[in-house]
Amino acid sequence: MPVVTFDYNDFINLLGHKISKDKLIEKIPMIGADLDKVEDDEISIEFFPDRPDLASVEGIARASRAFFDFETGLTTYDIKKSDIVTTVDSSVKKVRPFVVTALVKNVTMTDELIASLMDLQEKLHFGLGRNRKKIAIGVHNFEPVKAPFTYKAVDPGSVQFVPLGKIESMTMSEILKKHEKGVDYAHILEDFDKHPLIIDSNNNVLSYPPIINGILTEVTPFTTDIFIDVTGTDRKAVNHALNIVVTALAERGAQIFTTAVKDGNETFVSPDLTPVEKKLSVDYVNKILGTNLNEKQVIACLKKMGHSAKKMSDGQILVEIPAWRADILHDIDLVEDVAVGYGFERFETDSPKALTFGWDLPMQVFHDGLRNIMIGLGFNEVTTFTISNEKDEFNKMGLDTGKRVQIENPIGEEYSCLRVNLIPSILKILNENRHHSLPQQIFELGIVVDDSFKNVHHLAFVKIDAKANFTECKSIAEAVLRDSGSKYQIEANDHPGFVKGRCASVICKNKKIGFFGEIHPRTISEFELEHPVIGLEIQADKLNQ
Numbered sequence: 001m002p003v004v005t006f007d008y009n010d011f012i013n014l015l016g017h018k019i020s021k022d023k024l025i026e027k028i029p030m031i032g033a034d035l036d037k038v039e040d041d042e043i044s045i046e047f048f049p050d051r052p053d054l055a056s057v058e059g060i061a062r063a064s065r066a067f068f069d070f071e072t073g074l075t076t077y078d079i080k081k082s083d084i085v086t087t088v089d090s091s092v093k094k095v096r097p098f099v100v101t102a103l104v105k106n107v108t109m110t111d112e113l114i115a116s117l118m119d120l121q122e123k124l125h126f127g128l129g130r131n132r133k134k135i136a137i138g139v140h141n142f143e144p145v146k147a148p149f150t151y152k153a154v155d156p157g158s159v160q161f162v163p164l165g166k167i168e169s170m171t172m173s174e175i176l177k178k179h180e181k182g183v184d185y186a187h188i189l190e191d192f193d194k195h196p197l198i199i200d201s202n203n204n205v206l207s208y209p210p211i212i213n214g215i216l217t218e219v220t221p222f223t224t225d226i227f228i229d230v231t232g233t234d235r236k237a238v239n240h241a242l243n244i245v246v247t248a249l250a251e252r253g254a255q256i257f258t259t260a261v262k263d264g265n266e267t268f269v270s271p272d273l274t275p276v277e278k279k280l281s282v283d284y285v286n287k288i289l290g291t292n293l294n295e296k297q298v299i300a301c302l303k304k305m306g307h308s309a310k311k312m313s314d315g316q317i318l319v320e321i322p323a324w325r326a327d328i329l330h331d332i333d334l335v336e337d338v339a340v341g342y343g344f345e346r347f348e349t350d351s352p353k354a355l356t357f358g359w360d361l362p363m364q365v366f367h368d369g370l371r372n373i374m375i376g377l378g379f380n381e382v383t384t385f386t387i388s389n390e391k392d393e394f395n396k397m398g399l400d401t402g403k404r405v406q407i408e409n410p411i412g413e414e415y416s417c418l419r420v421n422l423i424p425s426i427l428k429i430l431n432e433n434r435h436h437s438l439p440q441q442i443f444e445l446g447i448v449v450d451d452s453f454k455n456v457h458h459l460a461f462v463k464i465d466a467k468a469n470f471t472e473c474k475s476i477a478e479a480v481l482r483d484s485g486s487k488y489q490i491e492a493n494d495h496p497g498f499v500k501g502r503c504a505s506v507i508c509k510n511k512k513i514g515f516f517g518e519i520h521p522r523t524i525s526e527f528e529l530e531h532p533v534i535g536l537e538i539q540a541d542k543l544n545q
Helices: 008-015 020-031 059-067 111-126 171-178 178-188 235-253 282-290 295-304 331-342 362-377 390-395 424-434 468-481 521-526
Strands: 002-009 033-039 041-048 077-088 097-105 135-141 149-154 196-199 205-209 228-232 255-263 266-270 275-279 308-311 317-321 442-449 455-464 489-493 500-508 511-519 533-539
Touching: 002 008, 008 020, 008 041, 008 059, 008 255, 020 041, 020 059, 033 235, 033 255, 059 111, 077 097, 097 235, 097 266, 111 135, 111 178, 111 331, 111 362, 149 511, 171 178, 196 266, 205 228, 228 235, 235 308, 266 455, 266 511, 275 282, 275 331, 275 455, 275 521, 282 295, 282 331, 282 511, 295 308, 295 317, 295 331, 362 455, 362 468, 390 424, 424 455, 455 468, 468 489, 468 511, 468 533
Parallel strands: 077 149, 077 255
Antiparallel strands: 002 041, 033 041, 097 228, 097 255, 135 228, 149 196, 196 205, 255 266, 275 317, 308 317, 442 455, 455 533, 489 500, 500 511, 511 533
């Protein structure tokens, strides 16, 4: 979770009200956080990741003014209009389609603001931005550039500029290979022939999103006017990120100016700080929380969380949600805010109203029986991740890439799809335990995703030993099948991950439900193992039918 570190005195200046450090430390976790550490006047708080608006001391101060009843309700900011226009070229639509911009003037670049702004930017990149893939933020000194601006996609070898942190000019292609940020984030653009770029009316480069800004617009301690761009693949996310950044600067006394973004036939103003309206039923709140709050109390709780709220003629409450609250998606999120505003410490504990007895589901009883069988055969149980990758699931097993559930925004190449078999996962466990003596024999009863994209339970085991062979594997497999009460047949089978002629299928009710045998030396090498391995994998749920 993101940790925000700030100075107590700087916080009090932003808050605009007096609150003792002890009371602050005691009460602020009630907003939704854990106190990390306190060293003199330096306070570190770990906020829950669903509140990106609290990823800076400025956002914490704004939320605290309402939560501590100093200034409840919706915070509003004075916003002026500028004549700045950013045109979105159609060439960028397939690469990184969305951009919003803003101008913030009269910024006083104190040490506290510089540190907070850089930290906020990185936290938004990592959390809301999915490590810059979903959104990326550019913060620029406005003085050296001239509007209007253009957001377009270009051949990465055709444009060069001096990136931040360097003194020599580079093409965009060179930045991806030589610049630290280019190396870190090149994978985001690797599938595209053209890359996004923001330039001014004189063709000066402001930003190469999501990689790096140009050094021309580097922010210094003397910068007073800041131009901000947020690009990304999700319109709501880029708007929330921009709103969070500009309002954080406004909390420091800066002036927000709107800009225009011309996207084809559509022209819209950004930032848009118009609150989102949502209706909330008091009965629904009380049903979820088990409370007996009236409209006035619910409204007070919502105002403590920075919302504007009023009773409507139909008995419901009209809530105006701040434009920087990216976490409010459904009514239940507002109910949670009511609970936070009410105070979790005020909820009374209670005993269950009915006495009931629970019992295991039949399938769970059967699974526990399978576990006992494997343990009785001398195997140790392991539990591995259900998230895997195509290389382990298919390539290393000698299989063609088959049907699988892919993850849209994977955090890395290791976690790009849901697993379709258990054996690759437990072979990785053997790899991580190569330093231990042999033999090693482990099993897992876990969930995989089948060809119809349904969750099913598989049972798998592997054994690594210098003398492991097909005969031993067959005897273990037959013991499992026999002791589970299954009626089965064993037939010869070919599997690319197993030695030809030393692999068999398990047949139940004329259907193939699994396989076992000696794992192929190629597969063993792919998992960086050095001794013979035998293994079995069967559809556990089919054994009980």
